[in-house]
Each structure stands twice: as C-alpha cells, then as structure tokens.
Amino acid sequence: MLRRLRREAGLSQERLAHDSGVSVRALADLERGRTRGPQRRTVRALAGSLGLDAGDTGALEAAAEAGRPRPRASASGRTGQVGQSEQAGPSGLLSLPRAVHDFTARGPQTAWLHALADDPDPPRAPVVLVCGAPGLGKTAFALHGAHTLADRFPDGRIAVDLCGTQERPADPQDVLASVLRALGTAPRAVPADPGERVGTFRALVAERRILLLLDDAADDQQLRPLLPAAGPSLTIVTGRRSLAGLEAVHRIDLPVLRREESVELLTRIIGPERVAAESRAAADLADLCGHLPLAIRIVGQRLAARPHERLAKLARTVAEEEHRLDALRAGDLQVRAAFALSYRQLDASGRAVFRNAARVPGPDIDPWTVALLADLPRAQVRRRLAELADRGLLRTDPDRERYRFHDLVRLFAAEQLADDDPATLARTADATALRLLARAGSAALRLDPAARPGEDPDPATDPATDPATGPADRHRARAWLETERETWLWALRRAHDTARHRLVVDTAGAMHGFSDRTRHWPEWVTVFTLSAASARALGDRHHAAVHLDRLARARNLCGHDHHAAFRTARAALDLAREAGDSRRTGLALGYGAGVLLRLRHCWPTPSRFYQGLSGGAGRRSGGDAAVRRGEEHQGDQVLGDVVEAVLLAGGDEQRGARADLDGATAGGEGAAPLGHHVDLVLAVR
Known part of the structure; x- marks a missing residue:
C-alpha cells in the first residue's frame, strides 16, 4: 500500500525519506513487508509528506494498526515485553522499560558507549557487555544509555529480560521467536529449526539500525544465538557473570561510586x-x-x-x-535479596567457600586460608573462588591470587554461616589458627637464623607446618608475613583465647627478629601483649620478662605510648630482678633508656621531664619547689638505673643502651651526657 501511495505521489524513496524524516531503510522495509506496524507519528509524517487526504490517511493508519504487535510477555514471562514505549522508534518495535530520572555518574562509560554507537561503518555489529557484582547499577546504566541513544536507532529499540538470575533462565530460541515477531515477522514465518531461526534473525537485523538490550544474561551459551553477526545494530548486554567466553565484544566495567x-x-x-x-x-x-x-x-x-x-x-x-x-x-528493593539471587545459583561447595571466605580476617582473601577454614582441598577452593569472582561476588587482585569482598557482600556471606554447625566452625577455626601460626613461625625463622631454638617452634618437627606451600626463601617469607599480617594476628588471638599459651609465646618469640625489621607496625603492641599475658598464664617468669621487654619496646617505638612503655619496662625489670637474671635486668634497664630517649624530647626542661615520669605530680601541686626537687631526685634514680643497664649489658646491647643513655640526657640545662661517666666506670672496671 505504501509503495502504491508513494508512486502515485511521484516521489522516490529518498525524497519521501527526506520529507518525512523516516530513514530510507525503514521505508524499504515497510514497502517490502519486513516491517508491518509503524507508529502513529510515523504514519502521520508519511501521510503529510505524501499529501494524503483523510480517507487515504485513515486507510494507511488502519493497515499500520493491523501490523502492530500486541503486548505479550517476554520469552521468560517477565519484564521483556513487546509493546509500545513513550520513546519507541519510528518502526514501533519492542519497547524499552522506563529509565530512572535521577541517574547519576558513569559519564566516561556513557561517552564511550556513545562513541561506539556513532561509528557509521563498524567492522561487525558491536556488542557491549556490562557485567559485574549485584547492585552496581548495570541495568540502570544500560537503560540510560539506550534511551540517550534512541534517536540513533530509528529502526527500533528492543529490550528483553533474559532472567539469568532466575531458576529457569529464558530459552534463547523462545527469545528469538519473540524478537522476530516484534520485528514484524508473521508468527507462521518464524522458522522452527533453531539454526534457521538464528539465521533469519541475523539476516533481518543486518540491514537495520536496531538497538538490542539483553538484560540479565545467564551465560555465554544463552547469549550466543542472540547476537547479530553484522550490520549497524548495537547490542547492550548486562549480566552478573563475566561472560569471558564471548569473542570480539566490548566490555564496560562499572566500579562502585566515588x-x-x-x-x-x-x-x-x-x-x-x-x-x-x-x-x-x-x-x-x-x-x-x-x-x-x-x-x-x-x-x-x-x-x-x-x-x-x-x-x-x-x-x-x-x-x-x-x-x-x-x-x-x-x-521490593533489597540488598540482601540481590545477593541471594547469586548465592542460590552456587552449588554446595561453592556456597561453603563463599561462607567461609567471610571468616578470613582482613580485607584480602587467600585460597590457602579459605581451604583450611572450609576444610576442603585447596585446588577445589581455588576453582570456587575464581567462580565467585566470575559471578561478581568477589573482586580479584590485579597482581596476586587474592580476592576481596565488597563490605555488604561480606556481611551477607557471614549471615549464611548461621546455618553451619558451631562445633565444626570452632574446630576448623582452631585447626586454621594452628596451621597459620606454624607457617608464621617458620617464615619468621627464615628471617632470623640466629633465633634461639629453645624459644621458637621447630618447623622440621612441628606436624602443623606446611612445607609444600610455605614460604621457600627469605624474600617470600617476609612477603607472606606482611601480606597475611591480619590473618596470623587473628590466629595468635585465637590461640591465646583458647589457652594455647605455649604456642603464643613461641610464635611471638620467633617474630622478634622480624619485628626489628618492621618497627613501624602498631600490631607489635598486640603481639607482645598477648605473648606476655600467655607467659604469665604459664607461670613462666623468665619468658614473661622477655616479652614484657619486647612489649615495652613496641609501645615505645610502634605504639608511641611512652608512659605505658615505661611502666612495662619497670614491670619487666621487677621480674628480672626477682629471678636474679642480671642479663635480663640489664636489657630491661636498656629498654627503659629507650623510653627515656623518647620522653626527653617531649619536655622542654629536665624539671618538666621528671614531672612526666612521675605522672605530673608537680603540675597537680602547683609547682612546689620541694616536690620538683623530689621529682628530679626520682629522675636521677631512673638515670642511675640506666647506668646500671649499660654496665650489666654487653656487646651490641651495651652500645645500644649507651646510645640511648646519651640521647636521653643530652640537651638538658647544664647537664652533660652520662655516657662519659659510664666510660670512666668501665675504665675503672
């Protein structure tokens, strides 16, 4: 009918297309019957350009109305329906759902999508994958992009929900049948053979500018038959899985918002x-x-x-x-429900790995630790973690085989542990802590060959060590200790809380040399607090003094709590003197000297320095001269103890204590460094 009316008006397709604003391709499809149901505004534009009277206009509209597809459910029976849209194109095809009016951000991704759509002669029909974690706004972005690109695709905009997160995803052959009918193919003309159906679809879209939005794709197999092979059409796909098997596609990564x-x-x-x-x-x-x-x-x-x-x-x-x-x-908007859709698609072992990954302390997830917590083979856990990342439930590290949760996904995963047996969780936590501490002790010993074997675990005889996967050299040992800092610290707390005190003391002892190399870590305060408490719980006065010394040093250098460090050094000194251990007495006094070095820089004068040591009594009494003299006398006693430390210590320890002593007393009002006096005493001795 349209061809007859155009010829009667004496117009070519090009002229009618120019006058009406309908593309030449769309006119050709209408005249050949490929498209049967143009929209009313398209009919009005054609009628006006053809100069039709009311009768012919009515007949043209009636023919168009008869060819328009009626609303029907998508192939899945959900939201991908065939129907009219407020922004439907001239050829009246399958409609886009409503876009959100408050869409925000994603400017670079939108600009990139527009640049791709503006390519006048793409080498192949462009396909854009928007994949990632639940809740990132993939569908909102795809709809925003589709609506902003609508005028570039006058031959139609098609939206289909593939129901990839549902129990029964849409069958691609059913989707093709719906799309073909929406494109104007008569129901009887839709091929029954799957291969012919795919061929008909690709031939139909090869000559048209159509935008195809395929939302919530399940996997590569579902998607392949639905992708055009050639032509100017643009396909936007959303899905939670990475769809890594698809070739020659463009990918858009949507991060969380700033x-x-x-x-x-x-x-x-x-x-x-x-x-x-x-x-x-x-x-x-x-x-x-x-x-x-x-x-x-x-x-x-x-x-x-x-x-x-x-x-x-x-x-x-x-x-x-x-x-x-x-x-x-x-x-009906729920974060928990969004995550649950992905969780339900996992098999039993995938769910177990997902849940137990939430038990790993710290921001990063290591397959070895998850395997211990889940009590599953490491190879299986590695595959499952990769699958979780493929489904958008974990994020991958760019350099290492490590993973990370989004905070809300971790909360959801932790919730799922409520159905696990508490006794099993406790057993695997204890076993994991033992293995982690064995590996931590072994790694620390690689960095400290001079460690005393009587104080440290022996990796050669400890059945909990894991030589097959443990750090093989000093570089790897340090890297593991640094990377897994929060993990082995959790294990140390677990061992302390479950009264494995000897293990805590031994592991912290092995860590001492490593702590010298990482003095900036505030975690050393926690390590040696736990080990000192465990030594006391064992009634081991010697190791209690050892670890109190180390705690004093950690509080002084790592925690920068100098007053607490001074009190801790005093406690270590008391234990050493009670035990009659002159070496430990000297070391305790040496650690006290290190604290004095730091404290000395906190006070402008010796008087104020001594006030700080005594807890500020001078300030409370208004600066009474007698009190100040008493504080200075107490400070003199402290420095006298430090002199004793230098005399008792030997070798490197003596030199270190002497340096601390010089630093602690230098710069006072009229006071010379006491190291000179120490030299005199040593000369007399």
Missing part, C-alpha cells in the same frame, strides 16, 4: 535541601552503603518516603553492622 557521586545520587533522590542540611550524615550514609548504587538508592527511597525523617537517624540504624542489611530495604 563518595561525591554517592552523595550526588542521594541528592537527586531526596533533594538538595535535606542533603545540605545534614551533609555529614549524607556522607556517612554513602560510606556505610559502600558506595554501592543499589544501597544508595534504597536509603534514598526510604528517606524520600519519609520526608520528615532525619538523615542522621537512618545513618545510626545503618551503622549497626548486625542490622545493616535489614535496614537496606525499601519496598
């Missing part, structure tokens, strides 16, 4: 006035949501539904970690 982007999204949802009034609470909410777009949207929707509720109130609720996932819910 803090300012998260606050901007919240602002667009609830309005700038509320955010400006509570800017600190808005930033806190963004941080507590881990800058995950879904979580930000949920808190925004909650606040939008309660216009008089303060942001700080919701922030306090979300801050409660044990209730955070409960709070991240608004209507």
Whole structure:
C-alpha cells in the first residue's frame, strides 16, 4: 500500500525519506513487508509528506494498526515485553522499560558507549557487555544509555529480560521467536529449526539500525544465538557473570561510586535541601552503603518516603553492622535479596567457600586460608573462588591470587554461616589458627637464623607446618608475613583465647627478629601483649620478662605510648630482678633508656621531664619547689638505673643502651651526657 501511495505521489524513496524524516531503510522495509506496524507519528509524517487526504490517511493508519504487535510477555514471562514505549522508534518495535530520572555518574562509560554507537561503518555489529557484582547499577546504566541513544536507532529499540538470575533462565530460541515477531515477522514465518531461526534473525537485523538490550544474561551459551553477526545494530548486554567466553565484544566495567557521586545520587533522590542540611550524615550514609548504587538508592527511597525523617537517624540504624542489611530495604528493593539471587545459583561447595571466605580476617582473601577454614582441598577452593569472582561476588587482585569482598557482600556471606554447625566452625577455626601460626613461625625463622631454638617452634618437627606451600626463601617469607599480617594476628588471638599459651609465646618469640625489621607496625603492641599475658598464664617468669621487654619496646617505638612503655619496662625489670637474671635486668634497664630517649624530647626542661615520669605530680601541686626537687631526685634514680643497664649489658646491647643513655640526657640545662661517666666506670672496671 505504501509503495502504491508513494508512486502515485511521484516521489522516490529518498525524497519521501527526506520529507518525512523516516530513514530510507525503514521505508524499504515497510514497502517490502519486513516491517508491518509503524507508529502513529510515523504514519502521520508519511501521510503529510505524501499529501494524503483523510480517507487515504485513515486507510494507511488502519493497515499500520493491523501490523502492530500486541503486548505479550517476554520469552521468560517477565519484564521483556513487546509493546509500545513513550520513546519507541519510528518502526514501533519492542519497547524499552522506563529509565530512572535521577541517574547519576558513569559519564566516561556513557561517552564511550556513545562513541561506539556513532561509528557509521563498524567492522561487525558491536556488542557491549556490562557485567559485574549485584547492585552496581548495570541495568540502570544500560537503560540510560539506550534511551540517550534512541534517536540513533530509528529502526527500533528492543529490550528483553533474559532472567539469568532466575531458576529457569529464558530459552534463547523462545527469545528469538519473540524478537522476530516484534520485528514484524508473521508468527507462521518464524522458522522452527533453531539454526534457521538464528539465521533469519541475523539476516533481518543486518540491514537495520536496531538497538538490542539483553538484560540479565545467564551465560555465554544463552547469549550466543542472540547476537547479530553484522550490520549497524548495537547490542547492550548486562549480566552478573563475566561472560569471558564471548569473542570480539566490548566490555564496560562499572566500579562502585566515588563518595561525591554517592552523595550526588542521594541528592537527586531526596533533594538538595535535606542533603545540605545534614551533609555529614549524607556522607556517612554513602560510606556505610559502600558506595554501592543499589544501597544508595534504597536509603534514598526510604528517606524520600519519609520526608520528615532525619538523615542522621537512618545513618545510626545503618551503622549497626548486625542490622545493616535489614535496614537496606525499601519496598521490593533489597540488598540482601540481590545477593541471594547469586548465592542460590552456587552449588554446595561453592556456597561453603563463599561462607567461609567471610571468616578470613582482613580485607584480602587467600585460597590457602579459605581451604583450611572450609576444610576442603585447596585446588577445589581455588576453582570456587575464581567462580565467585566470575559471578561478581568477589573482586580479584590485579597482581596476586587474592580476592576481596565488597563490605555488604561480606556481611551477607557471614549471615549464611548461621546455618553451619558451631562445633565444626570452632574446630576448623582452631585447626586454621594452628596451621597459620606454624607457617608464621617458620617464615619468621627464615628471617632470623640466629633465633634461639629453645624459644621458637621447630618447623622440621612441628606436624602443623606446611612445607609444600610455605614460604621457600627469605624474600617470600617476609612477603607472606606482611601480606597475611591480619590473618596470623587473628590466629595468635585465637590461640591465646583458647589457652594455647605455649604456642603464643613461641610464635611471638620467633617474630622478634622480624619485628626489628618492621618497627613501624602498631600490631607489635598486640603481639607482645598477648605473648606476655600467655607467659604469665604459664607461670613462666623468665619468658614473661622477655616479652614484657619486647612489649615495652613496641609501645615505645610502634605504639608511641611512652608512659605505658615505661611502666612495662619497670614491670619487666621487677621480674628480672626477682629471678636474679642480671642479663635480663640489664636489657630491661636498656629498654627503659629507650623510653627515656623518647620522653626527653617531649619536655622542654629536665624539671618538666621528671614531672612526666612521675605522672605530673608537680603540675597537680602547683609547682612546689620541694616536690620538683623530689621529682628530679626520682629522675636521677631512673638515670642511675640506666647506668646500671649499660654496665650489666654487653656487646651490641651495651652500645645500644649507651646510645640511648646519651640521647636521653643530652640537651638538658647544664647537664652533660652520662655516657662519659659510664666510660670512666668501665675504665675503672
């Protein structure tokens, strides 16, 4: 009919396309019957350009109405329906769902997508994969991109939900049948043979500019038949899996939002006035949501539904970690439900690895530790962790075989442990702690060959060591100790809490040399606090003095708590003197000298220095001269003890104590370094 009307008007296809704004390709498809149901505005544009009267216009509209597809469910029976859209193209194809009006950020990714769509002659039909973790806003981004690109694809925009996270994903052959019918193919003309159906689809889209949005893809196998082979069409695919098997595709990575982007999204949802009034609470909410777009949207929707509720109130609720996932819910939007869709698709071992990965302390996840906690073979755990990353539940490290949770995903994984047997969890935690401490002790000994074997675990005889996978040299040993710092520190706490005190003392003893190389670590305060407490629990006064010395040093150099360090050195000195151990007495006094060195720099005069040592009594008494003289006398006694330390110590220890002594007394008002006097005493001796 359209061909007859055009010829009667004496117009070529090119002229009619120019006058009506309908592409030549779309006109050709209409005249050949490939497209049967143009939209009303397209019919009106054609009728006006052809100069049709009311009768012919009505006939053309009736023919178009008869060819328009009726609304029907998608191949899965869910949201990918065939129907009309507010932004449907001239050829009236399958509609796009509504885009969110407050879409935020993703500027570089959107610009890249537009540049790809603007290529006038792509070598192949471009396919864009938007894959990643649940809650990143993949579908929102794809819809935003599709709507902003709508006018570039006049031959239609098609959206299909592939239901990849559902129990029964959409069958690709059913999807093809729906798409072919939406493109104007008569139901009887849809081929029954799967191969012919794919060929018909690809031939049909090869000559058209169509935008195809395939949301929530299940896997490569489902997707392959749905991808055009050639032509100017653009296909945007979203999915949680990486779809790594697909060749010649473009990938867009969506990271979590930056803090300012998260606050901007919240602002667009609830309005700038509320955010400006509570800017600190808005930033806190963004941080507590881990800058995950879904979580930000949920808190925004909650606040939008309660216009008089303060942001700080919701922030306090979300801050409660044990209730955070409960709070991240608004209507049918739930962070927990989004994660559960992916969790349900895992098999039993995959779920076990996912749950136990949440038990690993620290931000990073190592396959060896997960294998111990899950009580599964390491090779199997490595495969499962890779699968979790492929499904978007874990993030990979760019350089090492390590993984990381998003904070909210970790909370969800930890929740799933509620169904595990508590006795089994305790048993695997204890076994893991033993293996970790054995490896930590073995690694530390590689860095400290002179360690005294009587104080340290013997990796050659300890059945808990793991020589097959343990650090093989000094470089790897140090790298492992540094990388797994939070993990072996958790194991040390576990051993202390379960009364494995000898193991704690031995492991901390092996760590002493390593602590010399990493003095900046504040964790050494915890290590030697635990070991000193374990030594006392064993009634071992010698090792209690040893580890109190090390704790004093850690508090002084690592924790920068000089007063606590001084008290600890005094406690070590008391134990050493009670035991009659002159060497340990000298070392305790030497550690005290190190504290004095630090304290001396905290006070402008010797008088104020002695006040600091005595806890500030002079300040409390208003600076009474007699009190000051008493404090100075106490300080003199302290320095006298340090002289004793230098005399008792020997070799390197003596030189170190003497240096600390010089530093502690240098720069006072009229005071000369006491090292000179020590030299005189040593000469007399």
